[in-house]
Amino acid sequence: MITWRPAAIVVGGTVLLSLAGVAAGDQLGRAGLWLGAAVLLVTVAAGCVADALAAAPPKAITLSRSGKSSLWLGDSGTVELTVRNGSDRPFDGRVRDAWVPSAGAHPTEQDVRIEPGRAVRLTTTLTPTRRGDRPAVRVTLRSYGPLRLAYRQTRRNTADAMTPPWRLRVYPAFASRRFLPEKVARLRVLDGSVVTRGRGQGTEFDTLREYVIGDDVRSIDWRGSARRSDVVVRTWRPERDRRLVCVLDTGRTSAARIGDEPRLDAAMDAALLLASVAARADDRVDLLAVDTTVRASVTNVDKSTLLWRLVTAMAPLQPALVETDFGLVAGEVLRRERKRALVVLFTALEPGALGDGLLPVLPQLAAKHKVVVAAVHDPELSRMAQLGPDAGPAEVYAAASAQRTLAERERVSAALRRHGVEVVDAPADVFASKVTDHYLALKTSGRL
Structure with a gap:
């Protein structure tokens, strides 16, 4: 293939020959002009062929990769492409390292010069915009001749065969990790790691300690106080080793x-925060992602290793445009969890999806496990439901639609509560925090 230079040389030479013919008048003649143009064209064509043959063969180049293989969504990392010249001629050309657009690769093209037997490392910075597996697509090599009149380039099939496979796994962003210190501090209070320990339903005896001002006198252990000749109180802690099952609805x-x-990404974020807190509470955490099959x-x-296993399992999940089989959800939970567990189902409060699918199987599931339905809603609905004084017909229709949607959510929530299911319905910015708060409230009251 040729570059822009031969065309420029031919055009420039033709212009010069034309100017020379005008200056010489009839002495040069039209035949002379055509002859000169033909000689110029043949010379340039021969130069292009010679230049292409002098270029380093791209097939003699070997490629390898190293660098980041996983990232959190929103972070950046680098992947290095090592280009080694195995030919006896210098490789002077361009390397195009193509990735899927959502990988956020930059730069994708770099000019290099590699002496025979040497190698260079080209660094590509990746800033992915979507979670999941972001693969490298193809490395295309273009080798220029010494005069840069022509070049040799790998064909598509050859480039695919030469490209070293690489896949960047992008984990969910886990933006709710900012709430983690607050939730862990509340958990420490609940677990009795600070002075204020409580006794309530579902708690077990922990240890004895000296009485301090502010302790409940009902927690004084009189026999222990007599043995130690000092006032001591009993401390209690919530029961541990409870079971928590996070179920992600990956349906439409x-x-x-x-x-x-x-919505699936918001559910993942909330599940990660909930699982992180539950693991610190010494509860066992399981995860299921289901639509018409277990994903x-x-x-x-x-x-x-819980957090790493969770984000690794969540990263490739994508919504499936099918109706979720809640019968399968109930069957999988009942099959896997023989003992009583807290089942947190991350789904949508939609009458069509839950009314026909979830409500029929709820009695069987709620009879053995504590079920919580966690749904995230768009705060834009509440804003649209409010009418201003100057609202026009379009705003009135939008408000009526928003109010109907909110009313349907309330009816679904009421139906779920009648079956003994607790509902957490919160806007996206505080959804993860509200779900974890509900878990801590259940643990405090001993209802797990």
Whole structure:
């Protein structure tokens, strides 16, 4: 293939020959002009062929990769492409490292010169805009000749075969981690790691300690005080080793966008915060992602590796445009969890999805487990439901639609509560915090 230079040389030479013919008048003649143009064209064509043959063959180049293989959504990382010249000629050309657009690769093209037997490393910075697996697509090599009149370039099939495979796994953003210190502090109070320990339903005896001003006198252990010749009180802690099952609905309702992210991503964020707090409370955390089949499953994981296992399982999940089989959800939970567990179902409060699918199987599920339905809603609905004094017909219709949607959510919530299911319905910005607060409230009252 040729560059722009041969065309420029031919055009420039033709112009010069034309000017020379005008200056010489009839002495040069039309035949002379055509002959000169033909000689120029043949010379340039021969130069292009010679230049292309002198270029380093792209097939002699070997490629390899190193660098980041995983990132959190919103972070940046680098991947290095090592280009080694195995030919006996210098490689003077351009390397195009193409990724899927959502990988946020920059730069994608770089000019390099590699001496024979040497190698260079080209660094590409990745700032992904979507979670999941973001693959490298193709590395295309273009080798220029010494005069840069022509170049040799790898064909598509050859480039695909030469491209070293690389896949960047992008984990969910976990934006709610900012709430984690607050929730852990509340958990420490609940667990009795500070002075204020409580006794309530579902708690177990922990230890004895000296009485301090402010302690409940009803917690004084008189026999222990007599043995120690000092006033001591009993301390209690919530029961540990409870079971928590986070169920992600990956059906069609999870594809709806709440603010600037899909509902599924908001559910993942809330599940990660909830699981992180529950693991610190020494509760066992399992994960299920279900629509018409089980998309992901994490069970019996040690708390030291729980977060990594969860984000690894969540990263490739995508909403499926199908109705969720809640019968399958109930069956999987009942099959996997023999003992009583807290089941947190992240789904949407939609009458069509829950009325026909979830409500028929709820009695069977709620009879054995504590069920919480967690749904995120768009605060824009509440704003649209309010009418201003100067509202026109379009605003009135929008408000009526928003009010109807909110009323349907309330009816679905009421129906779920009648079946003994607790509902957490919160806007996206505080959804993860509200779900974890509900878990801590259940743990405080001993209702897990």
